[in-house]
Amino acid sequence: MIKTEDERDGSIFEMSSGRLFSVTSGCIIGPLLIAMKSIPIILSCDDRYAVLLGTCLCSLFENKKGDYSIDIYIIDSGLSDRSKERLHVLEKRYGFSIQYVTPNEEYFGKVPIHKLAGHYRLPIQNYHRLALGQILPLTCRKAINLDVDTVVRGDIAEFYNLDLQGKTMGVVADPDPDYKMNHLRALAQAVGVTPPPTSTFYFNSGIMLVDVERWRNLAVQDQALDIITAHPNKLSYHDQDALNIVLWGDCLELPPRYNLITDIADKLGVPDPLIVHYSGGGKPWYFFSAMPFHADYLRYVKMTPWKGERYRKFMDVYFARKYGIYPIVWRIWVAFKKIRLFVRTGIMYLRGGVR
Numbered sequence: 001m002i003k004t005e006d007e008r009d010g011s012i013f014e015m016s017s018g019r020l021f022s023v024t025s026g027c028i029i030g031p032l033l034i035a036m037k038s039i040p041i042i043l044s045c046d047d048r049y050a051v052l053l054g055t056c057l058c059s060l061f062e063n064k065k066g067d068y069s070i071d072i073y074i075i076d077s078g079l080s081d082r083s084k085e086r087l088h089v090l091e092k093r094y095g096f097s098i099q100y101v102t103p104n105e106e107y108f109g110k111v112p113i114h115k116l117a118g119h120y121r122l123p124i125q126n127y128h129r130l131a132l133g134q135i136l137p138l139t140c141r142k143a144i145n146l147d148v149d150t151v152v153r154g155d156i157a158e159f160y161n162l163d164l165q166g167k168t169m170g171v172v173a174d175p176d177p178d179y180k181m182n183h184l185r186a187l188a189q190a191v192g193v194t195p196p197p198t199s200t201f202y203f204n205s206g207i208m209l210v211d212v213e214r215w216r217n218l219a220v221q222d223q224a225l226d227i228i229t230a231h232p233n234k235l236s237y238h239d240q241d242a243l244n245i246v247l248w249g250d251c252l253e254l255p256p257r258y259n260l261i262t263d264i265a266d267k268l269g270v271p272d273p274l275i276v277h278y279s280g281g282g283k284p285w286y287f288f289s290a291m292p293f294h295a296d297y298l299r300y301v302k303m304t305p306w307k308g309e310r311y312r313k314f315m316d317v318y319f320a321r322k323y324g325i326y327p328i329v330w331r332i333w334v335a336f337k338k339i340r341l342f343v344r345t346g347i348m349y350l351r352g353g354v355r
Helices: 047-062 081-094 125-135 177-191 212-217 220-230 239-246 262-268 294-301 317-322 326-350
Strands: 013-017 038-045 069-076 098-103 142-146 150-152 169-172 207-211 251-254 275-277 286-288 313-315
Touching (some): 038 047, 038 125, 047 150, 047 294, 069 125, 081 098, 098 125, 125 142, 125 212, 125 220, 125 239, 150 294, 177 239, 207 212, 212 220, 220 239, 262 275
Parallel strands (some): 038 069, 038 142, 169 251, 286 313
Antiparallel strands (some): 013 098
């Protein structure tokens, strides 16, 4: 299953930089040199989540301290020109430059995405992080992957400077460890992988501190994609499942401070997380919200060109539960959305639009 460095497909991504958005041909070509004091960060986004991307970047640079630079690589899954112009406002404000990377969707069309009613149940950009070894320049030895639905509340250098202790990645355990470990063991058996002898954990792949050199040497991208394409119906969490299989026992477990998922934030009781991850209970763009750390989202989104679009939906589940709306009204609302989704899916099926 393991492939050598020379066997990697160089056509997965094409890169453009600055505001030109012109695409170069051939393999991934990053900067020939990367600054000694720089932190490479990869994010993937389409236009639906551009407001979250802008908010994440704003929080990242507002809390940057010290004499170092941040190199931003954005895997462009359909950002509009208007969104890129807004991101350029942040580039000028904070003095950084974005490198846009365009994925080859023909290649990624091989992976399962389960498209329903015109929307991805699993965003295809989740798979793009697998090719971080190709995106980053060969001189890069360490990098951070960030989901865009995050807010960085402190200096990201603290996270970047963590000692990986010889492991390929530093990650935070999934909030439902028992269920996910049972899932991982069953998955390993289904795909024919022998679990490591020592106990380990199932991690969330939204925020990863990566030893890029080890990632490349172990051909993590190829191993993960091999599993995904060979067993598409066995992977419940797709790229995350595949990474947990490939890197089983080769990840350093980090405290929840470095990836505090809002859905379980109250249970964990982490008072001052470095990175808040708005995952599991909806995104932070609800008008009526009792989501943990929702104020952090509002603080930073108001600093972006998207400040007038910070609200996109009416009420989140946290608010509904807190004020007793959840038992009756919320279930009616959820039932209505399911019926609407069923009708839309049926219409698309009749038109031949579901794959």
